[in-house]
Every structure is written in C-alpha cells, then in structure tokens.
Amino acid sequence: MGSAKNTSTGSRKERVEELRRAERARERRNRFLVIAASTVAVAGLVAGGVAIARSQSDDGGKATASDSKQASGHFVTGADGVKSWKGALTRNHVTKTVTYAMEPPVGGDHLQVWMNCNGDVYTKAVNPMNAVHSLEHGAVWVTYNSKAPEADVKALAAKVRKTPYTLMSPVEDQKDPIMLSAWGKQRSVTGADDKNVDAFLAEFVQGKQTPEPGAACTNGLSQ
Numbered sequence: 001m002g003s004a005k006n007t008s009t010g011s012r013k014e015r016v017e018e019l020r021r022a023e024r025a026r027e028r029r030n031r032f033l034v035i036a037a038s039t040v041a042v043a044g045l046v047a048g049g050v051a052i053a054r055s056q057s058d059d060g061g062k063a064t065a066s067d068s069k070q071a072s073g074h075f076v077t078g079a080d081g082v083k084s085w086k087g088a089l090t091r092n093h094v095t096k097t098v099t100y101a102m103e104p105p106v107g108g109d110h111l112q113v114w115m116n117c118n119g120d121v122y123t124k125a126v127n128p129m130n131a132v133h134s135l136e137h138g139a140v141w142v143t144y145n146s147k148a149p150e151a152d153v154k155a156l157a158a159k160v161r162k163t164p165y166t167l168m169s170p171v172e173d174q175k176d177p178i179m180l181s182a183w184g185k186q187r188s189v190t191g192a193d194d195k196n197v198d199a200f201l202a203e204f205v206q207g208k209q210t211p212e213p214g215a216a217c218t219n220g221l222s223q
Helices: 002-040 043-055 128-136 150-161 195-204
Strands: 073-077 083-087 118-121 140-144 166-170 178-182 185-188
Touching: 118 150, 128 140, 128 166, 140 150, 140 195, 150 166, 150 195, 178 195, 185 195
Parallel strands: 118 166, 140 166
Antiparallel strands: 073 083, 083 185, 140 178, 178 185
8 A cells, every 4th residue: 555655645646746847848848939039020010910929719719809718528436536627628719708607717718818827826816717727738726725724735735735737726616615627627635645646646747637637837927
C-alpha cells in the first residue's frame, strides 16, 4: 500500500514539474515572438495585428457580440462522486454576459482573455467568463464561499500555489462550501484534507477533458 502511494505521489510530482517546464518554455517563446515582432513591424501595424489575433477564438476565430445563454443540460454523478455535464458546452468568444446553467460554470462561451491559472490564488471573486476560458486551457478552478473554514481555505491556497494549471477564488453563490471545477467536470469536497482534492487535480489538471491541452495559463488576466 505504502509503495503504491509513494509511486502515485512521485508520478504526480513529475507531472507537475513537467507542466511547469512546459509553461516556462512557452513564456520564453512568447517573449521572443514579441521582441521579434517589435523589431520588424511598425508599431501601429503590430498593435493592429495583436488586436486581430486576440479577437479570434481558439476554436476557429469566430466571435460574437450577442448575449449568450448556456445550452441546456444536466450533471450526471459518477461512482467516484465527480459530476460530468451532459449537454453542449459551446466555446465561442463573446463580449456580452453569458448566463451559465451551473455555478460555478464548467464550460460554455467565455471572454477571449483567460484568468491566469499558473497556481494563482485570488482573494476576490473573478469574472466567471474569464475563468471558464482557463478551464478550456485545462485548468482546475478551486472555489469556496463564506461557509468554508478559514483553515481549509489557507491549506487549499497553499496547494494551488504549488500546482500549475490551477486557480482559486471565492464564489459566494455556489451550493457547497468548497468545490472543484474543470471543463465539464465538478465535485464538492469536505475540506483541504479530503483525499478527493488530490484525486481531482491528478485526473483533471490538463486531463482528457481539456479542449485545448497545453494552451497558456499565463499572460492572461490577473487581479
């Protein structure tokens, strides 16, 4: 038993370190591209090009300025306690408010800028439309409300800060004190020491449910 547990823990640490190395590599490539573009293009053309690039969605460059309402669907709870959303989760970039069918949302149309999710802990509520974009990139979103014990909030924050492709913020209107969300996946946990916290992170940080694996979790929006 102990040997298997140690092997699992070691594998998870190796995966986290691999994610950190990949994120640092992406940051270096992004800095190089910005410098190269600045030296080759006229400042006005660069600004225009960046604006055009950022306006395009990750699923084909389509964007809409109309109100968006999350398609109908429902959660199905698995034997492991994880709820999976059964229904369409659209991925358009929009500029007006999205009405999500669940709280916190686990997918759907969203803003074109993601919340930074490289182990970022936010002490104030974030715009869920930015956080959903983070989920699209393979992040796990840890949320809590005022009923969550302060000790658990602090312990979870420490865990998040050590884990790439995660973010944490308060969501007062959620059903349970502490909840974990990934794209199309969600569960509640009893506290920071609940074994299901590590299990959820291990399965869904850059997990199979990720629409855009490897997409950036930095250079987005931060409080």
